[in-house]
Amino acid sequence: MFASIAVPVPFLPLLTYRVPEGLPMPPRGARVLVPLGTRQVTGCVVSAVDSPEAGVALRDIVRILDDAPFVPGDVVDLVQWVAEYYAAGPGESLSAAMPPGAWIEPERIFALTDAGHAALTGGSVPSDVERLLGALAGGPASLRQLEGAAAAEGLDRLVRTLVSEGLVHSSHDAPRRLHAFRNVRIAALTVQGLDVARIAAESDDPAAATGLSVRQTEAVAVLAGSAEGETLAALRARGVTGDMVRRLVARGLVSIREARQERDPFAMSPIEPVPGDRPGQRELTGEQATALRELRALVDARGFRVALLHGVTGSGKTELYLRVARRVREIGRRVLVLVPEIALTPAVAAVFRHAFGSRVAIQHSGLSDGERHDQWHRIRDQHVDIVVGTRSAVFAPLDDIGLIIVDEEHDSSYKQEETPRYNGRDVAIVRGRQSGALVVLGSATPSMESYRNALDGRYRLVPLQRRVLDRPLAAVTVVNMREEIAEQGGEAVLSRLLADSLDACIKRGEQALLLLNRRGFASAVFCRQCGDTFDCPNCSVSLTVHHGVKGPGRGRCHYCNYSAAVPTTCGKCAGPYLEQVGFGTERVEADVRKRLPHARVARVDRDTMRRRGAIQSVLSRFAAGAIDVIVGTQMIAKGHDFPAVTLVGVISADVGLGLPDFRASERTFQLLTQVAGRAGRGTLPGRAIIQTLFPEHYSIQLACRQEYAAFYDREVGFRRAMRYPPMVALVNVVVRAPSFGRAMNDAGDLAARIRAEAGTADLRVLGPAPAPLGKLRGEYRTQLLVKGVSRRTIREAVMRAVAAVPDLQRRTTVDVDPLSML
DNA sequence: AGCACGCCGACT
DNA sequence: GTCGGCGTGCTC
Numbered sequence: 069m070f071a072s073i074a075v076p077v078p079f080l081p082l083l084t085y086r087v088p089e090g091l092p093m094p095p096r097g098a099r100v101l102v103p104l105g106t107r108q109v110t111g112c113v114v115s116a117v118d119s120p121e122a123g124v125a126l127r128d129i130v131r132i133l134d135d136a137p138f139v140p141g142d143v144v145d146l147v148q149w150v151a152e153y154y155a156a157g158p159g160e161s162l163s164a165a166m167p168p169g170a171w172i173e174p175e176r177i178f179a180l181t182d183a184g185h186a187a188l189t190g191g192s193v194p195s196d197v198e199r200l201l202g203a204l205a206g207g208p209a210s211l212r213q214l215e216g217a218a219a220a221e222g223l224d225r226l227v228r229t230l231v232s233e234g235l236v237h238s239s240h241d242a243p244r245r246l247h248a249f250r251n252v253r254i255a256a257l258t259v260q261g262l263d264v265a266r267i268a269a270e271s272d273d274p275a276a277a278t279g280l281s282v283r284q285t286e287a288v289a290v291l292a293g294s295a296e297g298e299t300l301a302a303l304r305a306r307g308v309t310g311d312m313v314r315r316l317v318a319r320g321l322v323s324i325r326e327a328r329q330e331r332d333p334f335a336m337s338p339i340e341p342v343p344g345d346r347p348g349q350r351e352l353t354g355e356q357a358t359a360l361r362e363l364r365a366l367v368d369a370r371g372f373r374v375a376l377l378h379g380v381t382g383s384g385k386t387e388l389y390l391r392v393a394r395r396v397r398e399i400g401r402r403v404l405v406l407v408p409e410i411a412l413t414p415a416v417a418a419v420f421r422h423a424f425g426s427r428v429a430i431q432h433s434g435l436s437d438g439e440r441h442d443q444w445h446r447i448r449d450q451h452v453d454i455v456v457g458t459r460s461a462v463f464a465p466l467d468d469i470g471l472i473i474v475d476e477e478h479d480s481s482y483k484q485e486e487t488p489r490y491n492g493r494d495v496a497i498v499r500g501r502q503s504g505a506l507v508v509l510g511s512a513t514p515s516m517e518s519y520r521n522a523l524d525g526r527y528r529l530v531p532l533q534r535r536v537l538d539r540p541l542a543a544v545t546v547v548n549m550r551e552e553i554a555e556q557g558g559e560a561v562l563s564r565l566l567a568d569s570l571d572a573c574i575k576r577g578e579q580a581l582l583l584l585n586r587r588g589f590a591s592a593v594f595c596r597q598c599g600d601t602f603d604c605p606n607c608s609v610s611l612t613v614h615h616g617v618k619g620p621g622r623g624r625c626h627y628c629n630y631s632a633a634v635p636t637t638c639g640k641c642a643g644p645y646l647e648q649v650g651f652g653t654e655r656v657e658a659d660v661r662k663r664l665p666h667a668r669v670a671r672v673d674r675d676t677m678r679r680r681g682a683i684q685s686v687l688s689r690f691a692a693g694a695i696d697v698i699v700g701t702q703m704i705a706k707g708h709d710f711p712a713v714t715l716v717g718v719i720s721a722d723v724g725l726g727l728p729d730f731r732a733s734e735r736t737f738q739l740l741t742q743v744a745g746r747a748g749r750g751t752l753p754g755r756a757i758i759q760t761l762f763p764e765h766y767s768i769q770l771a772c773r774q775e776y777a778a779f780y781d782r783e784v785g786f787r788r789a790m791r792y793p794p795m796v797a798l799v800n801v802v803v804r805a806p807s808f809g810r811a812m813n814d815a816g817d818l819a820a821r822i823r824a825e826a827g828t829a830d831l832r833v834l835g836p837a838p839a840p841l842g843k844l845r846g847e848y849r850t851q852l853l854v855k856g857v858s859r860r861t862i863r864e865a866v867m868r869a870v871a872a873v874p875d876l877q878r879r880t881t882v883d884v885d886p887l888s889m890l
Numbered sequence: 891a892g893c894a895c896g897c898c899g900a901c902t
Numbered sequence: 903g904t905c906g907g908c909g910t911g912c913t914c
Binding site for chain 3: 070072073075077080081082083084085086102103104105106107120124125126127222225874875878
C-alpha cells in the first residue's frame with residue numbers, strides 16, 4: 069500500500085510514501101508523520117496509490133496522526149483545485165486550509181552512540197567535542213537543549229560532523245500533543261465530599277463536625293455551591309489554594325478532571341449590532357422583497373448558482389443576507405459568509421451572531437492562534453451552522469453548504485498576496501459549484517469580472533437600486549485642488565470648502581470622516597539644490613516622513629520597515645535646502661487640529677491601529693459621540709455604519725490614479741463610491757466633498773453621480789482596447805535577482821521560453837520590464853505579463869518554462885489573475 | 891522552506 | 903591552516 073502525500077514545503081509536488089506492514093491505509097485528509105530528507109514533517113494524505121512510479125526509493129510513513137479525515141475530503145478537492153489554478157504547490161496550498169497547530173514538526177534528538185561513549189572516555193578529543201559529548205552522556209537532547217550545555221557558536225555544524233563520524237545518533241522525538249486545545253482542571257466534590265458538605269452545612273460548628281480545618285471546610289462549602297465543579301483558577305480567585313485542593317483530593321473528598329476549554333473570540337470582545345438597527349425585523353422594501361423571493365427560490369432549488377446582488381450603499385444588503393441565510397437553515401443546510409476584513413467590519417459577524425446565536429463561528433486573522441484553532445475544530449465537529457470569516461474561511465471544514473455569501477465581492481483583500489495567491493471570491497464560486505450551493509456576490513460597485521459575468525447571463529443579476537427608507541444619497545461636491553493651490557499657495561491639504569464644512573458640521577454636533585489613502589506626514593524629502601531624494605536603501609521608493617509623538621521625525625520605508633532620522637542637510641551636496649513634499653494622514657490630522665482646535669480628532673491607519681482591538685475602541689468612542697472627526701486611510705471606508713456622520717471628505721482622490729496599474733480607475737471609482745455612501749446613513753442628510761487635481765476624470769465624475777453602469781461601459785471599452793482583464797486572462801510573472809542585470813537577463817530568457825512553449829496558442833508575453841517596485845528588500849525585480857485566452861495554456865507554458873531553468877523556480881513568483889501589479 | 895554540501899575569503 | 907559566509911541542489 070502506498071499513499072500520495074502533500075507536505076508543507078514550497079514547490080514540492082505530491083510525494084509517494086509506503087504504508088508500512090501492520091498500519092492501516094490512512095484515510096484521505098488524515099495527517100501523517102513522514103521522513104523528508106533529514107527531517108520529519110507532517111503531511112496530509114491526498115489519495116491512495118496502488119502502483120507507484122518506478123525510479124524513486126520510497127520511504128515509510130512513520131506514524132498516522134488521525135484515523136479519520138482531519139481535513140474533510142471536499143476541502144482537499146478544493147485545495148487541489150487552488151494548487152493547480154494558481155500554480156502553487158499542493159502542500160503550501162493545503163496550508164491555507166489548515167488550522168493553527170495542525171502541522172506538527174518533531175524536533176531532532178541527538179544521542180551518544182557506543183563509539184561516542186568510547187571517544188568520550190578515551191579522552192583524545194578536542195575540548196569542544198568533549199563538552200558536547202559530555203552533555204549528551206546524561207541522555208538524549210535536542211539542539212535547543214544542547215545550546216545551554218555547549219557553546220552555541222557553530223553548534224549545528226559540530227553536531228552534524230559528529231553524526232557523520234558515527235559518534236552521535238540522530239532521531240526525532242514523538243509529538244506530545246496532536247491538537248492545540250486548551251485544557252483546564254476542574255475540581256468537584258466526590259460522593260464522600262458531598263456528605264461532608266452536608267454535615268458541615270447542618271452543623272453549628274462545621275470544622276469540628278467534619279474534622280477538617282476551618283479553611284478546608286470553607287473550601288468544601290465553596291465547591292458544594294457548584295454541581296459541575298470549579299476550575300482551579302476560579303477557586304484560587306475565591307481563596308482556595310491549589311495546596312488545599314490537593315489535600316482534599318488526598319482525603320478522597322474532591323476529584324479533579326480535565327476538560328477542554330474553548331477560547332471564545334466573542335467572549336473577549338462582545339459585539340452587539342448597532343443599536344436602533346434591528347436586523348431581521350425591519351420591513352423590507354418592495355425591491356428587497358423581490359430580491360429575497362428570487363434568492364430563496366435559488367436556495368430551495370439546492371443547485372449551484374451565482375447571483376450578483378448589486379445594491380447601492382445603504383440599500384440593505386445585510387438584511388437580505390440574513391433572511392436568505394434563515395431560509396438555508398430552514399432547509400437544513402449550512403452557510404458560509406465571507407467579508408473582506410472582519411477585524412474592520414464586525415457588523416456582519418454581530419448581525420449573524422445576534423440572529424443565530426452560538427452556532428455561528430468566526431474565522432479571521434485577527435483572532436489569536438488558539439481562538440482560530442478552537443473555532444476551526446468547532447466547525448469540523450459539526451457544532452456550527454454558520455461561518456463568518458475572511459478569505460481563508462472559504463476553506464472552513466463546513467459540511468453541506470447551501471449558501472455562500474461574498475460581501476463586498478470587489479474588495480481587493482479577497483486576494484491573498486502570498487502563495488497560494490488565490491482570490492477568496494473565486495474559490496468561493498468553485499466551492500459553491502462543488503457543494504451545490506447558491507453563491508451570492510454582494511457589492512455596490514461590482515468588480516468588472518463579476519458584472520461582465522452577470523451581463524453575459526452566467527450570474528443572476530439581482531439589483532437593489534434604492535436605499536432603505538428612501539434616504540437620499542449624499543450630495544457630492546468636487547473641489548478642483550489646482551484652483552485651491554492657486555488661491556492658497558503651496559501645498560493645500562484642506563480646501564476652504566472642506567474646512568468650512570467641517571467646522572459647520574462639528575458645530576452642529578454632527579460627525580465627519582476624512583479619507584486619505586496614504587499614511588505618514590510627508591511622502592518624500594528632496595534637496596532643492598541638487599534634486600537628491602531621501603530614499604530607502606533596500607527598496608526603490610522614497611522614505612515616508614513620520615512624526616510619531618514628537619521630534620523632527622523619521623523617514624520610514626513602508627515596504628521593508630527601514631527607518632532613518634530625517635536629515636537637516638542633503639546627504640549628497642550637503643546643502644541645507646531640504647523640502648518635504650506630498651502629505652499623508654498624519655499631516656491631515658495635524659492640519660485639522662490646527663484649523664479646528666475645538667474638534668476632537670482621531671486618526672485611524674495602520675500606524676495608530678497596531679494594537680489588537682484598537683480599531684474597536686476608536687469606533688465605539690466614535691459611535692458614542694466622543695470623537696468628532698476621524699482621519700483615516702481606506703480602513704475607515706469599509707462597511708461601517710455611522711448614523712451621525714453627515715460629512716465625508718476625500719482629501720485626495722488622486723492617490724490611486726497615479727499608480728501604474730490598469731485597475732487604477734476601477735479602484736478609484738470603487739473607493740469614492742463606497743466612501744460617499746458613508747455619509748447620511750442616519751436620519752440626517754449627508755454630504756461628500758471630493759478634492760482632486762483631475763476633476764474631469766471619469767472615475768471621479770461617475771462615482772460622484774453613483775453611476776455604476778456608465779462607469780462599467782466606459783471602463784470595459786478601455787479594457788477591451790488594451791486587452792486587459794476581464795477581456796483576457798492575465799498572469800504576472802516576477803523574477804527576483806541580486807542584480808538588475810541578472811533579473812533582466814533571466815526574465816528575458818524566461819519570456820523566450822514561454823513564447824516557445826506556447827507554440828501556436830493565442831498568447832502574448834509583455835516584457836521583461838522592471839517591476840513597479842523595481843527593488844524590494846534588497847532584491848531587484850523584473851516582470852513579465854502574459855495575456856491569453858486560456859489560463860490553463862498560459863499557466864502551463866509558464867510552468868514548463870520556469871522548470872526548464874535550474875534555480876529559477878525559487879526566484880520566480882507566478883500570479884494568476886493578479887489584482888495588484890506591485 | 892530546511893538542510894547538506896561545497897566553494898571561497900578572512901582570520902589565528 | 904580552519905571558520906563560517908552563502909550559492910546551489912534535493913527532498914518520495
